[in-house]
Amino acid sequence: MVVMEDKRSVEEGLLQSNEQNDDPECRITTCVIFSTVVAICASFSFGVATGYTSGAEIGLMKDLDLSIGQFSAFGSLATLGAAVGALFSGKMAMVIGRRGTMWISDILSITGWLSIAFSKEVMLLNFGRISSGIGFGLTSYVVPVYIAEIAPKHVRGTFTFSNQLLQNAGLAMVYFCGNFMTWRMLAFSGALPCIIQVIGLFFVPESPRWLAKVGIDKELENSLLRLRGRDADISREASEIKVMTKMVETDSKSSFCDLFQRKYRYTLVVGVGLMLIQQFSGSAAVISYASTIFRKSGFPVGIGTMILSLFMIPKTMIGLILVDKWGRRPLLLTSAFGMSLACMILGLAFTLQKMQLLLELTPILTFICVMLYIATYAIGLGGLPWVIMSEIFPINIKVTAGSIVTLVSFSSSSMVTYAFNFLFEWSNQGTFYIFGGIAGAALLFIWLLVPETKGLSLEEIQAKLIHKPDEINQRYIH
Template sequence: MADRTYAYDPVGETGAPVNQQAYRMEAGQLWRQYVIAGIANIAIASTGYCMGWTSPVNLKLQQNGTDNPLEEPVTVDQEAWIGSLLTVGAIFGPFIGGFAASSIGRKWGLLSTSIPLFIGWILIATTKNVGMIYGGRIFWGLAIGMLFTISPMYCAEIATDDSRGALGSFLQAFITLGFLLVYSIGPYVSYAIVAYVGIIFTGVFVVGFFFMPESPFYHLKKGDRKSATESLAKIRGRSHEGVQAELDLMAADVSASMEKTATLADVFRGSNFKALYISCALVFFQQFSGINAVLFYMTNIFEAANSSLDSAVATIIIGAVQVAASLITPLVADRLGRRILLLISSCGAAIGLVLLGMFFILADNNNPVVEKMGFLPILSLVLFIVTYCWGLGPLPWAVMSELFSIEVKAVATPIATAFCWLLSFLVTRYFSAISLALGMGGSFFIFAGCCVVAFFFTLFLVPETKGKSFQEIQDILAGRTSSKTEKGLKQ
């Protein structure tokens, strides 16, 4: 992938000479940013493994036998708390993550997430009672909240403008890999082995990411241009001289953002507030698309279709579909743009949910046509999951990492992330009660309505960030003409 050529003066904004000819001749190794982001997202894959853990393990906990570490099977209420307590931890994790990202850096903030992950796995592996499982799930949630705050931030800051969408979409792709792994091995190995694999997974991330560079934006924010140069050179695969022009652009963005220290009140002013409500709206639509409810009731959907597939095999197939669909977004996010993918995603998800809702309403009313529509729930399920993974799943995180200005990112991102996990807790904990009151069909129609609203919200209010620098995005949010655009018009 070719990098952008910056037509700047031979002397950068910092006064440091820049050899533009040498810069243009250095093609660099831009694949490095994908490798670095991939290693960073091993932790995200680990969280997918944690989140999907309940699918195979709940069956073990419901039984009496040697594979249940508890003295007796869990109750329905205990099972509900096991599922939802992870999201409780994730509500508080973003604030720890935001503090870590601004105080010790993006790299060490990411590495620090391994602490609650390891603690959680140790509690799970050595559990003697359901309270230890509760504790393990809460610690996992803390790590997930931290990772969903820091990882998109880190990936956005190491990416070139024309690859930021792809790297931002890694989160959804890697989390589905974690789901697929636990779906694939969980039903066929013991409770203890599932836990040991989770510990190894976290260890692989720590060892691999330890050797990765810090975000150059963080170094510049700390006034350390030398370290920023070394970091960017490693990320781009260029010499120190060859990254100076790009570093000047980064330094200009950081300099503009450092004119004042951001406070919580700043998040609710001007373009920062616009970025906040767009980010919060997108994560609202993500959660109220009903993804957790659909995944939770996946077995019921297959049973409704009278599928002969074993539920474990069916879950693996759906996990594979998620992975395949999620791998498409990084390939097209910087070609098609964020808005078009969100529009396609919300439209496709709405159609899938309407079809699901219609099937369950007909089934609840014992309509004879249901016997001839056994294919419909599986078709609508695949349509929903595929289109969700194209946009509503990954892009709220990618767009969030782009919209917030540098000075408020560490303050604002945790707010939007915590809001997301609060919504996730509400959906996970109370969907069963709502579906009993309204019926499965009515519940899916509500989710479909949210997807329709998401379509029009994206159409009229979400800005396109494809190929834009951080400063250009801030200009768009503020409603002013970008300095780069003005320069291009004059030329």
């Protein structure tokens, strides 16, 4: 009884603490900014990898004499490798820490990019794609988790969303430079941010939540002092982190079966569901093969990718600014609606092209809708599933749950990336009607299931979900 009362009082204190914003937890220090910048360096490389098939398609297929099947396989190998990396991402991040996992990711990514850059035959090319993919699988999990664990709660969404900003910067670079740089030089440019991160990681602190998990209290306090300022009183935050970590570990030791406990079932459905929506609504296909879509519609590829490159970063800034003002749910709903609308109009444009009607409209509609799709994807479904994933899972199941969610994301992305060229050959318009229908169905999922986490600390979110498991499950699952 005493233990239960202590837990209840701690949970109630955490849930009430979000009203107290004049504390050291809300400081934005130079260390937090620098640590975030270092963490998202690899995200730039991830963005280069995502758009690499679009920027390097013509030169790569010509120089290495690749068939459509070989090129489609090459494109999907990055996400297949990322799925492999996802299997180990959570466990590695827990065993060797967030920084150690990013170092391993950098080594794999640099090896992969250099293999692609120096490849003269398909085998080395594919090896490089898989190696870099495994690295990105580790990065995609550990970077948002690390940022969420070090950032002040009132700007956590903005800082975590910067991961998406750098991914889009990498995409922009590929779209822009792919018009005049060789595919080998593009590969070298993908390796550079990883090299920068390798050096920068020596100068950033480890996650205080991970230090609490492994029981290194002194290092936890030193990490918080670096992140909040040497003159800050970090006693309350340190205490909350340690108490919540011990509480969830007492409730349940981390194992695969824990995910299916009643109190965690809701968060697992949300995490996995958002990743499935993100991928099966066609995001990886549209971004990776934007040049192919332009070419099929008759829109000039060079002009299309050049304008896209100039558009990538400004449209992501919208999400970065709004994520902690509007909240997660409004942005996700807006994103899903915009993506569904764009895909439906794209399907209509290709239908008109097939019927030989209003042919002059197809290229224009295609360009506008690809821009609309990528813009609305970036402000919501592009980055927010990773933000929410880093927030909703307690530390005791974050390893297993994070690995499963990341695995689902990249496995489904690999399927979509590989199948897109074949689907597009089967039916241009049908492909986008399918994507549009899935994005439309996502509106219902987000409206009914996805929680709002804006303005809450990680401990407050987890206390809320643990404190009312029956209420949450009765409302959304039953």
